[in-house]
Amino acid sequence: MAKIPKPNELVIDHTLPKTGWMDTPVDFRPGTWCYPGKAKNLEVLGLPNPREWSPTDEDWKLPENWKEILLEGLRERLDKFRSLKIFMDICVRCGACADKCHFFIGTGDPKNMPVLRAELLRSVYRNDFTTAGKILGKFAGARELTKDVVKEWFYYFFQCTECRRCSLFCPYGIDTAEITIIGRELLNLVGCNIDWVVGPAANCFMNGNHLGIQPHAFKDMIEFFVDEIEALNGIRIEPTFNRKGAEILFITPSGDVFADPGTYTLMGYLMLFHEIGLDYTWSTYASEGGNFGFFTSHETMKKLNAKMYAEAKRLGVKWILGGECGHMWRVVNQYMDTMNGPADFLEQPVSPITGTRFDNARSTKMVHLVEFTADLIKNGKLKLDPSRNDHQIVTYHDSCNPARGMGFMDEPRYVIENVCNNFYEMPPNTIREQTFCCGSGSGLNTDEFLETRMRGGLPRANAVKYVHDKHGVNMLSTICAIDRAVLTASMDYWVPGVGVTGVHELVANALVMEGETERTTDLRGEPLAGMEDSDNEDV
Secondary structure (H helix, E strand, O other): OOOOOOHHHOOOOOOOOOOOHHHOOOOOOOOOOOOEOOHHHHHHHOOOOOOOOOOOOOOOOOOOOHHHHHHHHHHHHHHHOHHHHHHHHHOOOOOOOHHHOHHHHHHOOHHHOHHHHHHHHHHHHHHHHOHHHHHHHHHHOOOOOOHHHHHHHHHHHOOOOOOOHHHHHOOOOOOHHHHHHHHHHHHHHOOOOEHHHHHHHHHHHHHOOOOOOOHHHHHHHHHHHHHHHHHHHOOOOOOOEOOOOOOEEEEOOOHHHHOOOHHHHHHHHHHHHHHHOOOEEEOOOOOOOOOHHHHOOHHHHHHHHHHHHHHHHHHOOOEEEEOOOOHHHHHHHHHHHHHHOOOOOOOOOEOOOOOOEOHHHOOOOEEEHHHHHHHHHHOOOOOEOHHHHOOOOEEEOOOHHHHHHHOOOHHHHHHHHHHOOOEOOOOHHHOHHHOOOOOOOOOOOOHHHHHHHHHHOHHHHHHHHHHHHHHOOOEEEEOOHHHHHHHHHHHHHHOOOOEEEEHHHHHHHHEOOOOOOOOOEOOOOOEOOOOOOHHHHHO
């Protein structure tokens, strides 16, 4: 892990640089770049040029014809994606996006302005694919593709979380995240990726989930949480695995199975499903809702995503219910139907509890669990005691992909307001469609990148600090597994005293289950409001 300065020692310099952006070389200093993809992981995924190398090396061991590969790759994508050519041509460099990027705010590096990050690729496009660039060169914003440019691409395309906040403010609607996606795809063609992306993607390809959890271990871990729930409220839950003929296949990110605080969210899933008597099954093979292929290439994304439909077909379920994840739902909402569909072997989802028909899922046959739970609450199907969350003063972080990628903003708030008595919103220009990113998405949540992660997390942390200071907020809720992992570190760094939770952890705290023993603690073992002395009384 790279050494990181304390918050009061972190220097953010927004002064004008002394040299032009084309003449400013990349500085690969610790804490600002991610370890490259290991050869074994590239080989698993069938990606080109597997080798051992480091970004700090002078020689990156690129293929001999690297330039031809990259330019041909760009040509193919310009022909394939009409949007890419439009984005390359229409930017007027107005700068409306500049101060909207969390990495530019946190680093002060001009190349982290979305407009300039896109120019890293656009300048090569102008040089080799436009008449003006070929004739006027640098005067037209064109430059030759060199090895230093490749290094610049690697450095800055992996300092973009593809959150799309900049696109919201672009008067032309340029989706800079799509430019980053293409930039990363091009780097993949010559074997330049980061291991925190290709490692999880390789694990998913081999074992069905990003963490490489084997089927028996996946089952054992969920059964461990079953024991924890029984110790909490006396109720024994009996989940099923790989059960053919179940009505619903449930898929969630593997981070919920493996890492706190996501594990408490998973316990919430188990408790909810048991209480409503849901006919569902887990799969130990499609044991991952997330898709790090999304951060690699369109082809890898498609390959990894296929397992969900394949397993649904094998098990003969009617439809798929998905857990709290970010990029899982962007892939499902924006890509899955045309990429892996049509899922005509599944039925349009209908809640077996309320009878609600989810028309928005008629094509993908997948429903977001928060939407499912909101419907349960609206129809009075859950017995809830919000006072069980009175020890939490909660705010909500809109995860970028569900918010901007699928417009999913009201349902989480509806659920939280029904299970919590103390809920406060962050400032309006930091939430909903304008939400700030966690600062570590798109595969950047790795320890060696920690300084840049904390810099990128500053805008979100500032908004949390505002409600922390004003309202005493001590818990940040979110519906993304990556958010739950990285915002924990960000809060510890910038706003100590604020924890991170999934929405269904809050649901489970408030859920009054039939036959439960007296509840004195929440899922984390923390005493409920008014129960602080119960342990001492028992003694």
